[in-house]
Amino acid sequence: MDERVPRRWWTGPFDVERLARTTVEGLCGAADELATSRGFEVTVGTTPELIAASFAAYENLRRDGRAPAVWAELSGFVAARDGWVRLHGNYPHHAAVIREVLGVDGRRGLERAASRWNASDLEEAITAAGGVAVAVRTRTHWEAHPQARAASDAPWSEVSDRGDRPGPGGPADRRPGRGAGHGGFEAADGHERGGRNLLEGVRVLDLTRVIAGPTCSQVLACLGADVLRIDPPQRPEILEQHLSTGMGKRSAEVDLRRDADRVRTLAADADVILTGYRPGALERFGLGTEALEAIAPQAVIVSLSAWGEGGPWGRRIGFDSIVQAATGIAVDCGTADRPGALPVQALDHASGHLMAARVLEALARSRACTIRISLLGAAHQLLSGPPPPEVEPAALGIPRVRLDSAVGTLDLVPPPLLIDGRTIERPVGDYGAADASWRG
Known part of the structure; x- marks a missing residue:
């Protein structure tokens, strides 16, 4: 390059x-x-x-x-008491975990509920329940994290x-x-x-x-x-x-x-x-x-x-x-x-x-x-x-x-x-419609 x-x-x-x-x-x-x-x-x-x-x-x-629609209602950044948390609620089962942990139905309730949590505590509570959330970290904070150290090399x-x-x-x-x-x-x-x-x-x-x-x-x-x-x-x-x-x-x-x-x-x-x-x-x-x-x-x-x-x-x-x-x-x-x-x-x-x-x-x-x-x-x-x-x-x-x-x-x-200068597109098959078997 x-x-x-x-x-x-x-x-x-x-x-x-x-x-x-x-x-x-x-x-x-x-x-x-x-x-x-x-x-x-x-x-x-x-x-x-x-x-x-x-x-x-x-x-x-x-x-x-x-x-x-790129993001579902419960996905995105929410402000916690001491920082920010990023949630992923695009899949229904992950959104259900967020609702259960925070006791909310929609986005407005989500914002209010999240503001009563520390970011790291909310990260751990949602993750432990099977959901997806992470506290927003700076580069410096991430570099000190055990996972960053484990994967550094x-x-x-x-x-x-x-x-x-x-x-x-x-x-x-x-x-x-x-x-x-x-x-x-x-x-x-x-x-x-x-x-x-x-x-x-x-x-x-x-x-x-x-x-x-x-x-x-x-x-x-x-x-x-x-x-x-x-x-x-x-x-x-x-x-x-x-x-x-x-x-x-x-x-x-x-x-x-x-x-x-x-x-x-x-x-x-x-x-x-x-x-x-x-x-x-x-x-x-x-x-x-x-x-x-x-x-x-x-x-x-x-x-x-x-x-x-x-x-x-x-x-x-x-x-x-x-x-x-x-x-x-x-x-x-x-x-x-x-x-x-x-x-x-x-x-x-x-x-x-x-x-x-x-x-x-x-x-x-x-x-x-x-x-x-x-x-x-x-x-x-x-x-x-x-x-x-x-x-x-x-x-x-x-x-x-x-x-x-x-x-x-x-x-x-x-x-x-x-x-040879041409794109390689193919038809899109129907979701879930095929037999679980190989051709030929």
Whole structure:
């Protein structure tokens, strides 16, 4: 990356553009390596417009012309007695915890109730009850926190090589054809995808939610992989989140409490397994990282966490906005009166693209790897990086593609990859409508 390229997309004290460009350029390099390994002669690239728009894919979604609501009523910053707390109540079960702990129904009652708590006490009370909240900390306060100390030397991504794996498409090399021109997928304009089917024959089991993990699996799906995402029926994904990262995937619902065997069977035949639940959450179903390594020794396994897997918060739930608030990013992005946030959920999107790059690299090299990535690692990248150049940002266009779906007409930002100068969008499948089985 040319370090002389000025910031020109967003405002704020952090060089978010540098983080975005670096991760997407790394993804382009990994896709190029994969193409070479699979005999495709293609050109892989991106544009500033695609990168910037994709880092706000959810906000840029339009369904029948309408934008989604980004934050639920009980999400966001609330003033406590001695500081600020960031709450995450977008999911109904997390919102229910906030209501129960504070004894409130709506936002007005929330503000009054929170003002009677110390910030750290409210953080702990909501977290202990199964909700998501964090006291807003300065950088100095975060650096003294036990979790910051535990993760201070941890890399953003850690790759453990477990040895050779079979051919790029699994034990049977499931591709019906090799090289450019054998994709078998027709684009909406009638042109064969060809080189955009770099991952044809690759099976990806997607056990992730929210933004980062689904961003990764969407890239893999749009490069031709058979991506099967599994969600619990009792806690469905927010529909707009599924739509904004759902290109090319099949979506199925499986209750692990009753049918974990089915998912373990799927894992045994997968080439790539992505997990993004709180560390430890899948262990009781026999789907923890070590169990997956035994079930699927051939697979590239990615474990995504909020805080890293060690330290006192290693098994704590977290989201992009929560990590921002804990680490000092929110304070630096705010004013003297109120904390703020990055212009986009950069920790999520950057981590998702890094996940995809590491997967493509492992497949290109025919390695079975276990890859660990955390949102905290992305935050540390921003916090330790240089400040942005002192130039005014310029407005960039928002490249969207229009797709029909069962829930309306969708205008979506495709993944930030160009193959031979063309975007790699795919149709969005219906949420929860697929069978929990592999194709072919």
